[in-house]
Amino acid sequence: MTARLVRPNFITEIIDRDLGGELSGVVRTRFPPEPNGYPHIGHAKSICLNFGLALDYRGECNLRFDDTNPETESQEYVEAFLRDLDWLGFAPSRVRFASDYFDQMYLCAAELIRQGAAYVDSVGEEEMRRLRGTVTVLGSPSPFRDRSVAENLALFADMAAGRFGDGEHVLRAKIDLGSPNFKLRDPVLYRIVHATHYRTGDRWCIYPMYDFAHPLEDLIEGVTHSLCTLEFENNRAVYDWLVERLRGRCGLPERRPRQYEFARLSMDYTVMSKRKLLRLVQEGEVQGWDDPRMPTLSGLRRRGVRPEAVRSFADRVGVDRANSRVELSLLDAVIRDDLNAEAPRVMAVLRPVKLVLSNLPASSEVPVQAPYWPRDVPRQGSRTLPLGRELWIEADDFSEDPPKGFRRLRLGGRVRLRYAYVIEAERAVKDASGRVLEIHARVLPETLGSDPADGVRPQGVIHWVPVREALPAEFRLYDRLFAVPDPDAADDPATALNPSSRAVAQGYIEPSVQGDAPDQRYQFERLGYFWPDPEDSRPDRRIYNRIVPLKDSYRPGPGRI
RNA sequence: UGGGGCAUCGUCUAAUGGCAGGACAACGCUCUUUGGAAGCGUGAAUCGUGGUUCGAAUCCACGUGCCCCAGCCA
Numbered sequence: 001m002t003a004r005l006v007r008p009n010f011i012t013e014i015i016d017r018d019l020g021g022e023l024s025g026v027v028r029t030r031f032p033p034e035p036n037g038y039p040h041i042g043h044a045k046s047i048c049l050n051f052g053l054a055l056d057y058r059g060e061c062n063l064r065f066d067d068t069n070p071e072t073e074s075q076e077y078v079e080a081f082l083r084d085l086d087w088l089g090f091a092p093s094r095v096r097f098a099s100d101y102f103d104q105m106y107l108c109a110a111e112l113i114r115q116g117a118a119y120v121d122s123v124g125e126e127e128m129r130r131l132r133g134t135v136t137v138l139g140s141p142s143p144f145r146d147r148s149v150a151e152n153l154a155l156f157a158d159m160a161a162g163r164f165g166d167g168e169h170v171l172r173a174k175i176d177l178g179s180p181n182f183k184l185r186d187p188v189l190y191r192i193v194h195a196t197h198y199r200t201g202d203r204w205c206i207y208p209m210y211d212f213a214h215p216l217e218d219l220i221e222g223v224t225h226s227l228c229t230l231e232f233e234n235n236r237a238v239y240d241w242l243v244e245r246l247r248g249r250c251g252l253p254e255r256r257p258r259q260y261e262f263a264r265l266s267m268d269y270t271v272m273s274k275r276k277l278l279r280l281v282q283e284g285e286v287q288g289w290d291d292p293r294m295p296t297l298s299g300l301r302r303r304g305v306r307p308e309a310v311r312s313f314a315d316r317v318g319v320d321r322a323n324s325r326v327e328l329s330l331l332d333a334v335i336r337d338d339l340n341a342e343a344p345r346v347m348a349v350l351r352p353v354k355l356v357l358s359n360l361p362a363s364s365e366v367p368v369q370a371p372y373w374p375r376d377v378p379r380q381g382s383r384t385l386p387l388g389r390e391l392w393i394e395a396d397d398f399s400e401d402p403p404k405g406f407r408r409l410r411l412g413g414r415v416r417l418r419y420a421y422v423i424e425a426e427r428a429v430k431d432a433s434g435r436v437l438e439i440h441a442r443v444l445p446e447t448l449g450s451d452p453a454d455g456v457r458p459q460g461v462i463h464w465v466p467v468r469e470a471l472p473a474e475f476r477l478y479d480r481l482f483a484v485p486d487p488d489a490a491d492d493p494a495t496a497l498n499p500s501s502r503a504v505a506q507g508y509i510e511p512s513v514q515g516d517a518p519d520q521r522y523q524f525e526r527l528g529y530f531w532p533d534p535e536d537s538r539p540d541r542r543i544y545n546r547i548v549p550l551k552d553s554y555r556p557g558p559g560r561i
Numbered sequence: 562u563g564g565g566g567c568a569u570c571g572u573c574u575a576a577u578g579g580c581a582g583g584a585c586a587a588c589g590c591u592c593u594u595u596g597g598a599a600g601c602g603u604g605a606a607u608c609g610u611g612g613u614u615c616g617a618a619u620c621c622a623c624g625u626g627c628c629c630c631a632g633c634c635a
Contacts, residue, residue: 013577034635069634125633132631135563139631170633180564182631191633210635234565234630261566263628268572275634316584318574320567323628327572330585340598376598407596416594449594461594526595554596 005052009319011260015057015225027059028224031085031092032217034066035077035198037274038289038296039084041310041331042265048314049262050227051090062221063092067099068213070197078198080289084297088307096221098213099199104251105208105216106160109171109190111250113152118189119145120155121172128170132177132185139177139185159192162205166192173212175241183234184241187211211235215242218257226257229264230321236261265317266325269480269498270295271487285494286481290535292545293481293501303478304521304531304547309338328480335548339521339529344372344381347418347463348509348524348544350475352392354438354467358426360389365468368448370419383512387420390467392508397462398439400428405554407460409439416458418525422447463525470508473542476533477503509542526550 006012015027029050033043054061063085067073085092112118123131123142133139147155159169171190179185189212194205208216215238218226226239236259248254266272271280272295280286280294289296292303300310313334317326347370360366371382397408397415409415409425416422423441430436444452451457483498490496513522521531528549537543 007574032635036635066635072634128633129631134631137563167633172633182564185631188633193633207633209633214635228635230566231629232635235635237565263567316573320574322567322574324573327586330573333585336597345595345597374595374598375593405596418594420594422594458594460596463595523595523597526597528597550595550597552596 004056006056027057028222029054030062030064030223032064032066033081036072037278038080040296042272044310045265045314060093062094062096064096067097068208070195074198108246108250118173119147120152120169122169159206181234181237183238187238211238215239219252223257226259230261233261262319263323268325268485269328269482292478304545305335309335332548341377343521343523343529345525346510346522349392349394349465350505350507351395352507353395355391355393356438356440357389357443358440359442362389364389368420386466388466388468391464393464414458416461418461418463422452422458465508465510469511473509475505475544477546
């Protein structure tokens with residue numbers, strides 16, 4: 001028995017119990033997105049749950065598009081789900097569409113009418129709202145509630161035939177206008193929408209509502225455990241009502257599915273609703289659904305996150321019925337953990353300043369051996385780096401007025417050049433405004449692989465790139481999209497945006513990466529994990545996205561030595 | 562105000578009447594040619610009040626707080 005994909009939770013408990021009882025066959029789940037936006041990491045949680053369960057129990061999981069609203073859905077979104085599901089590493093048992101079932105659903109609606117359990121209502125939208133009542137006042141019947149079966153059948157057929165305009169009539173379930181559960185106060189089952197559906201075209205001008213469509217889809221597909229999020233809890237009563245009335249009829253199987261709800265994923269500094277994500281895209285706040293700052297799977301992918309990390313994240317977040325908000329740091333930690341043993345170490349300088357090694361001849365070029373992996377990652381390989389007289393180093397790695405705890409280069413101080421010599425800074429050349437143009441330092445001989453002979457150890461280690469062989473590169477540094485932990489609470493999420501969520505730096509990368517695969521991920525030493533932007537990077541114009549920064553325990557401050 | 566749900570370290574969770582544990586985060590130490598990784602350690606929780614019980618995070622009662630529901634969205 002291999003390890004389970006889904007860690008035990010209240011749903012696996014239910015399945016385990018079912019397996020010993022009424023449910024004798026396979027476990028069937030489904031992932032039922034509406035194709036009205038791109039999948040995000042919240043969908044990933046649901047995907048990992050539904051597909052993971054099917055794998056764990058040797059069952060099946062369909063991908064089923066809940067495409068019952070022609071006004072917001074499109075093939076572009078269908079393709080996004082297909083692509084991202086595949087990227088995540090899951091293969092659906094079948095791919096289905098609610099729109100595949102429109103004919104059968106129509107028949108089921110007619111059956112309901114014949115049962116006297118549904119009627120065509122012709123009050124306007126506003127009037128219906130009024131008649132539905134409030135938390136304190138019961139709903140009251142529409143004047144059309146008691147139409148005859150024959151009249152309802154005829155009207156419903158006319159609705160489908162396109163004899164009415166949008167909103168003139170609806171089909172409603174006849175349940176209980178006095179129910180304290182609003183969902184039971186005669187929910188709308190079908191509405192008239194004269195819109196072209198991306199799959200069925202103009203074949204239909206009536207479309208089933210979620211409450212009607214979903215239980216039928218589950219029934220048709222033989223779903224056993226229909227998992228959805230908490231906000232559908234009240235809808236379960238409608239689900240059950242319809243299942244009991246229709247199972248074993250109009251071609252539907254007898255065996256009933258059951259709905260269970262779990263808490264959707266929320267993360268701090270993030271919005272997760274497709275509506276809000278769409279707005280960010282439409283208003284140009286981000287550069288598309290795959291902007292690396294987006295919580296979409298395409299955004300995470302473009303940033304460089306691997307599917308392994310997303311799955312691991314879903315696992316660590318767990319499944320529960322309590323609303324929760326996951327910290328961004330958990331995602332970061334999981335991404336680093338995934339990349340640590342996957343990304344070879346190389347050096348890049350993001351904000352370069354020139355370092356001149358004054359006691360090296362201009363033509364000098366010392367070959368130094370640099371392993372791709374730190375000693376605690378059990379992988380082999382190294383490259384040779386040419387150390388010349390002039391190097392690029394990080395501007396941040398030199399200070400004339402270092403704060404306490406600064407373990408980098410200062411005038412008169414010593415640091416080791418990663419994989420190379422210990423150097424001692426002699427002077428800084430500055431322009432008229434006082435900006436450091438270059439730093440001159442001398443190499444301490446005999447320090448390749450050993451400490452200085454005088455016993456004065458370097459204060460730190462800094463990375464570098466040889467000026468002569470350096471490859472120029474652009475670095476895109478991404479940070480959280482929002483500046484506040486709960487952007488959903490903001491009146492206008494656009495005002496909560498983090499103004500520095502994207503920064504671009506022009507620097508250099510070591511020459512060894514020349515010829516690497518276009519999807520090669522690296523750890524730039526002391527900086528973070530990066531990879532070439534899959535859209536914009538070119539061999540002659542390198543652009544690297546920062547996937548996630550390295551954890552950094554450096555906190556300059558008064559309390560430090 | 563009616564109904565439906567949910568409450569365990571800062572965060573996500575485990576414990577299914579029997580020592581409140583883990584991960585992330587924080588802090589400290591060790592190690593370190595990455596201020597990385599790893600290792601060690603510290604601080605940190607059962608929403609409240611009663612009750613049942615030898616024993617309660619768990620069962621019961623009463624509170625409190627938060628989430629969802631009055632779309633012809635899903």
